[in-house]
Amino acid sequence: MTADWDESRDERTRRQVFVHGLHTTSTTAEVARHVERACGLRPVDVFLPRREDGTLTGYGFVELPSVAEADQLVASGLPPLLGRSLSVKPRRPRDHQGRV
Secondary structure (H helix, E strand, O other): OOOHHHOOHHHHHHOEEEEEOOOOOOOHHHHHHHHHHHHOOOOOEEEOOEOOOOOEOOEEEEEOOOHHHHHHHHHHOOOOEOOEOOEEEEOOOOOOOOOO
């Protein structure tokens, strides 16, 4: 059995989903609450990347406790948040040069 700290990058990536269409004022707490209310799933972590100027990029990554829960979120999708339609997809791993 693999300890949490010894989890492979691939295993962790499979527990994460890509959420696109987020409003640039969205917060990690809002996204986590939205996932929990809409799907009954409690995220382990939410990451919202920022541009160099500090504004949000409009997408983020939601990490769930298990691959099954990540698959459930992808299958069910999410309703709009802050008036924006959201697209939910599995997170794709990057190669060693940072490309998808």
